[in-house]
Amino acid sequence: xxxxxxxxxxxxLSEAASLELGCNYSYGGTVNLFWYVQYPGQxxxxxxKYFSGDPxxxxxxxxxxxxxxxKFSFNLRKPSVQWSDTAEYFCAVKGAAGNKLTFGxxxxxxxxx
Amino acid sequence: xAVVSQHPSRVICKSGTSVKIExxxxxxxxxxxxxxxxxxxxxLMLMAxxxxxxxxxxxxxxxxxxxxxxxxSLTLSTLTVTSAHPEDSSFYICSARGGQGQSYNEQFxxxxxxxxxx
Numbered sequence: 001x002x003x004x005x006x007x008x009x010x011x012x013l014s015e016a017a018s019l020e021l022g023c024n025y026s027y028g029g030t031v032n033l034f035w036y037v038q039y040p041g042q043x044x045x046x047x048x049k050y051f052s053g054d055p056x057x058x059x060x061x062x063x064x065x066x067x068x069x070x071k072f073s074f075n076l077r078k079p080s081v082q083w084s085d086t087a088e089y090f091c092a093v094k095g096a097a098g099n100k101l102t103f104g105x106x107x108x109x110x111x112x113x
Numbered sequence: 114x115a116v117v118s119q120h121p122s123r124v125i126c127k128s129g130t131s132v133k134i135e136x137x138x139x140x141x142x143x144x145x146x147x148x149x150x151x152x153x154x155x156x157l158m159l160m161a162x163x164x165x166x167x168x169x170x171x172x173x174x175x176x177x178x179x180x181x182x183x184x185x186s187l188t189l190s191t192l193t194v195t196s197a198h199p200e201d202s203s204f205y206i207c208s209a210r211g212g213q214g215q216s217y218n219e220q221f222x223x224x225x226x227x228x229x230x231x
Contacts, residue, residue, distance in 0.1 A: 034219075036222075042224070043206070043222050044208075044222040046221075049219065099147075099162055100159060100162070101147070101159070101208075102159070103157045103158075104156060105156045106155070106156045108154075
């Protein structure tokens with residue numbers, strides 16, 4: 001069974017600070033990896049995804065993530081956060097040939113102005 | 114593109130009644146739709162997967178007779194919570210996956226429906 005672990009439940013930081021959110025997964029085959037963001041009161045939006053190719057993936061709003069296969073990790077980064085990045089972030093994994101998307105527990109990020 | 118809508122956005126009902134939630138893909142044909150449940154401050158838990166024209170596949174622990182799913186067309190899936198009880202109060206989110214091209218490997222999420230059972 002596939003599983004996803006996000007290391008931090010809550011992160012508080014100031015504007016302009018750098019952000020890195022950890023995500024590790026457990027799955028025995030080829031995976032598709034995703035990061036979603038849920039702003040307060042809004043629905044899930046896709047930040048970025050990895051299917052194959054360059055393991056460093058760039059997404060929207062200045063976010064990027066790096067797939068490290070040997071570590072089963074897909075950490076999300078942003079060099080300089082803004083107050084508007086306050087949201088909950090979810091890492092998710094899907095077997096490349098399958099349907100089921102498994103989510104991590106989410107990380108609540110609060111950016112102080 | 115790839116917009117998914119849900120209706121209603123909020124619903125309050127009395128214990129014992131049934132509630133139907135609709136999920137629509139507005140600009141693409143969704144061969145597969147997914148229903149999730151999100152408890153406060155927790156992650157999304159997949160409840161079931163439905164393919165157009167066939168029976169839904171439920172995750173372990175999800176009562177199929179309580180959570181009826183119908184995916185009658187390529188743009189509409191419905192979730193009916195039957196004989197709702199307060200413990201069914203939650204945020205229900207649907208997603209849709211397209212049948213071909215880039216949309217095949219991605220799920221596009223609806224805005225969710227908050228159900229409160231009194």
